[in-house]
Amino acid sequence: MSQIKLEKIQHGLETAGSGVPSDGTLVAATFQHMGEGSVEILDRVVVPNYARGVFGPIVEDAFVAETGTRLTLDDAPCALEDLIWHLCAAIKALPGAASAFAHALPTTAANSIRAYTWEYRTAQQEYEFGYGCFTDYAIHADADDEGGTFFRNGKVEGRKSVASTVTASLGKIPLREVMNLRQCTWKIDALGTAAGTASAQGNALKGFSWELKTGWMPEAFAVGRSDKDFADFMFHNFELKTKLKVLLNAVAVTRISNARAATGEIFQVAWAGSSSRAALFNMPVINDNLITVGNANKDGLRMAELEFSVGYSETTTAQGAAVNLTASASTTVT
Amino acid sequence: MNLELLSTDKAVLYSFPTDTKTDADAVAWLVAQGWDERGAREHVDAAVNAGAYRRIAPAKRKGANDVAN
Numbered sequence: 001m002s003q004i005k006l007e008k009i010q011h012g013l014e015t016a017g018s019g020v021p022s023d024g025t026l027v028a029a030t031f032q033h034m035g036e037g038s039v040e041i042l043d044r045v046v047v048p049n050y051a052r053g054v055f056g057p058i059v060e061d062a063f064v065a066e067t068g069t070r071l072t073l074d075d076a077p078c079a080l081e082d083l084i085w086h087l088c089a090a091i092k093a094l095p096g097a098a099s100a101f102a103h104a105l106p107t108t109a110a111n112s113i114r115a116y117t118w119e120y121r122t123a124q125q126e127y128e129f130g131y132g133c134f135t136d137y138a139i140h141a142d143a144d145d146e147g148g149t150f151f152r153n154g155k156v157e158g159r160k161s162v163a164s165t166v167t168a169s170l171g172k173i174p175l176r177e178v179m180n181l182r183q184c185t186w187k188i189d190a191l192g193t194a195a196g197t198a199s200a201q202g203n204a205l206k207g208f209s210w211e212l213k214t215g216w217m218p219e220a221f222a223v224g225r226s227d228k229d230f231a232d233f234m235f236h237n238f239e240l241k242t243k244l245k246v247l248l249n250a251v252a253v254t255r256i257s258n259a260r261a262a263t264g265e266i267f268q269v270a271w272a273g274s275s276s277r278a279a280l281f282n283m284p285v286i287n288d289n290l291i292t293v294g295n296a297n298k299d300g301l302r303m304a305e306l307e308f309s310v311g312y313s314e315t316t317t318a319q320g321a322a323v324n325l326t327a328s329a330s331t332t333v334t
Numbered sequence: 335m336n337l338e339l340l341s342t343d344k345a346v347l348y349s350f351p352t353d354t355k356t357d358a359d360a361v362a363w364l365v366a367q368g369w370d371e372r373g374a375r376e377h378v379d380a381a382v383n384a385g386a387y388r389r390i391a392p393a394k395r396k397g398a399n400d401v402a403n
Contacts, residue, residue, distance in 0.1 A: 190383040250373030261344040264386035
């Protein structure tokens with residue numbers, strides 16, 4: 001069905017179910033989403049073309065086969081606090097109260113996540129849908145684009161959208177501080193060394209992107225859903241890629257050599273904000289893509305674009321990927 | 335430390351000559367090509383981590399007090 005541009009998007013954290021993201025009860029939204037988005041109503045109408053003696057399908061034969069909603073959140077500046085909220089429904093259920101949120105990507109067993117009820121307003125009508133979790137989440141920043149501001153975007157899938165009045169008078173998530181690549185450092189360690197051990201690189205990292213397919217997918221089962229939407233989110237397997245734009249210097253040459261020798265490394269991109277805010281992107285990486293060297297440049301400054309798959313390193317000091325967030329104060333996700 | 339070549343296929347990716355005998359020689363060669371010293375050291379580390387070379391302690395020089403076996 002067609003995509004609808006939205007005028008307002010809000011979300012509220014649903015109550016956890018036993019072993020599943022949500023108990024399925026819709027809640028009132030608690031905060032407005034900072035950014036734009038659009039909704040695809042995934043209600044699938046089937047129009048059978050039976051042999052009934054006339055050409056063309058008979059429109060009255062149509063029926064609704066399934067329902068659901070996909071909310072696409074457009075690129076918008078990314079605050080640390082946005083990640084604390086969003087990653088609860090993408091990587092790991094860490095609603096707090098806490099000031100440290102260690103979003104470790106799963107290694108041997110799936111994490112638990114939490115679902116949000118999403119409310120949205122179009123030009124004419126207001127709706128809501130429950131059981132909304134992220135299937136995709138991406139973060140990117142470029143030191144020369146908008147001054148290095150981090151941006152985020154994502155896709156949320158959820159149950160059937162129903163007409164409903166959105167919760168009035170909500171504000172944004174409190175204490176938001178937008179992240180910036182110029183405040184970040186990049187550390188590179190050999191396999192077997194914990195992420196962030198090495199000293200920070202000098203003038204090397206120009207651009208960073210982190211693209212996660214969360215692996216959480218809506219799955220339908222015979223569980224008495226009168227709306228014919230999905231039963232639960234189930235974890236398939238995540239897929240995480242990171243792209244780095246690096247000045248074509250000695251640091252880049254070593255990365256290219258390692259890539260060609262199929263040698264993995266441990267990267268950490270660390271953001272430090274004000275009042276102890278921090279975000280660490282820990283990534284055991286391996287370059288499994290063709291290497292493009294020198295195609296990126298800024299006013300003649302040559303750079304290499306390196307694209308890595310992020311996974312798990314089994315060498316002693318085994319480690320998986322993680323996003324470790326530190327808030328400025330004790331925070332509870334609602 | 336001395337460097338022992340383990341894999342020519344991997345070693346050729348790390349720019350310094352594959353017959354380099356020691357860490358210091360490898361770093362010196364890279365510095366002579368215009369690398370900064372820290373970058374050069376990390377590059378040699380990376381070559382070792384990649385399994386292109388391994389580091390071995392230099393053979394001990396026999397002193398007067400060593401007992402010949």
